[in-house]
Amino acid sequence: MINGRMLTLQLLRSAVGFIAGLVSGGGFLAWSFFSGATADGDPVVVVTIVGTALVSASVIGASLFLPAVLLVTVAEIASLRSLVYHVGAGGLLAFGLWMLGPDGARSQTDALTSAGSIVLAAGFIGGAAYWLLAGRSSGCWKTLPRDNSATD
Template identity: 50%
Template sequence: MDGGKLLFQLFKIVCGFIAGLIAAGVFLAWGFFLPGPPDQDPVVFATAVGSGLVGASVIGAAALVPATVVIVIAEIARLRGLIFHVAAAGAIAFLLWTLGPEGASANAGELRPGSAVALAAGFLAGAVYWLIAGRTSGSWQANSAHKSG
């Protein structure tokens, strides 16, 4: 194990997690406010971005524990695939959305309204995380095949 590589990977994990949360939060806020270009209505644009940052902190508080479990598994198993990270983040987002406050869906057994949007936000967060840290998962571990002689 290379301590420098581990420290750098931990830094990338934190940055990737935060960037993924911001991407998901801004994605959700953007859909809510539907702002145009910043020069058309700067107040709505600023409100969407600010609201996205607040949303990112709420999402982060809810997703921290399941995301940490998935990140640890990915690091130990050296899971570097885009599909794994996107699917895992989508699953976390969908589960958090589904396990939300009771009575949020119209009928038992039906998906809550907005489930597809929550899933898309999770997919986006996973893709952003993969770009920053996921594609190098486990790179800090020593290679199992050592050259001898």
Template identity: 45%
Template sequence: MNGSRLVFQLLKIVVGFVSALVLCSLFLTWGFFQWDLPEDHPAVWGAITGTGLVTASVIGSVVAVPAGLVILLAELFRVRSLLVYLAGAGLMAFGLWTLGAGDSQTGLRPGTSVALAAGFVAGAVYWGIAGRTAGSWRARPASGARETNAD
């Protein structure tokens, strides 16, 4: 185990998680409120940005444990596939979105596609910052063994 690589990877994990939350929330806010935007009104853009930042903290508090488990497993098993991060974040977003659905609904809630896309955005952002180098802090395999994921 390389200590300096571990510290750098932990820093990338934190920055990646926060960045993914912020961009996901801004995507959600813009996706849900774009239909009612007046032309170039700065107060509306300020409200959308403020709402997005508050939404990021709410989403972060709800998904911290499941996302932390996914990140931990990905680091331990050196999972670097973009598809895994997209699927994990998409499932978390879909689960959050359907969490409050009542029994009287017979289909997907309106806005499900926007929520799912926001999860995909979060997964892609996290992968771009930290996921593509997952497990890089761990010891290298013996020189005779082949590693499937190159750094």
């Protein structure tokens, strides 16, 4: 049986969690990209990092929407609430997108560079943010049918 109220709440949590995961992963990527520019209170650098994070989040979200929906659906149906599943799924999505990036398929040695590690870490952070907001309650909308065979 399905609890409609809990399903609606979980769908809302999933949407907010997806957005939070994208923003946190995009923020990590932007921070890593501008790590050479010391922010030391310079508002231009801070605004640049925040702007880059938001643009990165929107581009990544558009690219990963369907695969992420598939992985979230699997987690919801199977009631997978594990932090390891969600962090691993985020890392897998980010790394897969990076491997199939604009330069075409990257070689195995390119995957082991520091850029690949940064992308993988951004995916892990995004997956952890999603788990924190929505993944911990995956499958909460499913209710067990009542056992009517027992009599008092």
